[in-house]
Amino acid sequence: MKTIRQPSFILIWLKKSYANNMALTASQRLINLLKLDRKDILQVLFYAIFAGLVSLSLPLGIQAIINLIQSGRVSVSWIVLVFIVIAGVALVGILSLMQLRITENLQQKIFIRSSFEFGFRLPKIKFEALHNQYPPELANRFFDTLTIQKGASKLLIDFSSALLQIAFGIILLSLYHPFFIFFGVFLIILLYIIFKFSYNSGLSSSLKESKFKYKVVSWLQEMARNNFSFKKASNFDYALTKNDRLVSEYLIQRERHFSVIKRQFTQLIVFKIIITAGLLLIGGYLVLNQKMNIGQFVAAEIIILLVINSVEKIVIGLETLYDVLTAVEKIGQITDLEIEETTTEPADYCYTNIQLAAENLSYKFPDATDYVLEKINLTIEQSEKIYLEGNNGSGKTTLIRILSGLIKPNSGSFYINDDTYRKIDLEQYRSQISTIITGETPFEGTILENITFNNPLISQEDLKWAIESVKLGDFIKSLPKGLDTKIYPEGKQLSSSNAQKILLARSIINRPKILFYEDALDKMDNDAAQEVIDFITSNENKWTLIVSSKNDYWKQKCTRKITMSDGKIINDTKQ
8 A cells, every 4th residue: 555655745744833832722623734735635525525425316217217207208318317317326335435545644744744743743842841740641642533534534534525515405405396495504504503502512511521531541551550569459450440430530521412313313313204204295285386397306305315314424424523532632732842943054163171150040940939940050161070968959960961951941041161142942952962861761772772873973882882881781781682673661671680781881982071860879789880881981981971869879980969958059179
């Protein structure tokens, strides 16, 4: 099957998309999404119009055939009409197949764009925007793309064909008798009433249902992530009890949404009864009074059945519409998260030595009242080896994350090389530094991929140097596949020590100017940790080191010690 590939277009679109989404409704998000493929959508509509005209011309052919049969004239005209009707049925089928091909292309495009959207945005979401968010749960929203894929295509085909059949059917029926004009007006009013009084409640209940559905998924994900914790009988009972409660809450919301769907369907049933009874009675009356012939009556009834089926298709399709709008809104909650600015122009400068400076730098977390850091003044020269110490909550981690560009301070200034005039280019800056933060683990892939990210510029010499420097060589040699050994998510099959060594090798392989470490060696045994610390802090390595760790050996080897308390620097000494 042909795959739709548009990488260059996607990358341009990603940098422009969702720029002003904060105020958009679910329907506006859907319209913006569909605008990207307006040509495909116009083709679907064109085929729908053509198919609608052909479908509604068939009753006219049947009418003519019945009239010829009633008159007892079996001629070449009758045979020609039969073949025309059969050809019309075949043509409608071909047009439907063409629509199917276009919507399949549309589904592929939606999937590709959504995957690149998530892939582009997730690593670039601002650290502050992820406050109180669980990134893996956000990534699960990608599965809403499948709903949009299937739902949007179904809506395009079903709604376009249904609306056109209703419109053409009413026009055609009005030619038989003026009474059918009132039928058309009544039909339009009915559809408006159903949509007017059901749309908001249907969408609202669908969003609430989705919210509670994700709570169930999130809890199941927690059970899978911490499965060892729930093996104990009492803990297992707790997990199932909580799952039962979450499922019950979901079912309540699902029932509320279903009540809206049920009300819509009830209105549809009443409509079908009234319309069918009314048209049969009135149509029979018109035939008896010779205002319509039998052929016209049969043709009118066929058209009416097509119109009723089209109305039914729209009403039933409203549930799909709610699902699609909900999915778009859930994905929109991810795309609305603020991301870091992306540099479009290459930097016209480079770093040889890096000096960092902070002036009156302060920071507090979103929704917090107290500052984690307050009026920090600090200057860091190239090649300094700095050990940050302090109790938990003293601000060490936050300071490291600000200096490494992960967090933007609320107030104060952060300078690189005393450049107060140029805005910090995060991409350029990050190309010169390496960071290991608390909780970071290897990703799913080979050991080689985890260390090098398949960077072709990394030489074998640099790779060997990094591996040996962090004492990872013996472990890799013991593996049958060596560097090509597959690592499971979060490095589950690795020891904590080897997992940290892989991160350490990754951090130094590009010979960065600055290293930012949070508890980078705390899961190693003392001997191995001391060997690595000796290497990292060696005078041969000209990088700057800023480290926060419970291992006191760092303190012995670093040339500068900064003590923090309550978000302030209380001591800064050079050794």
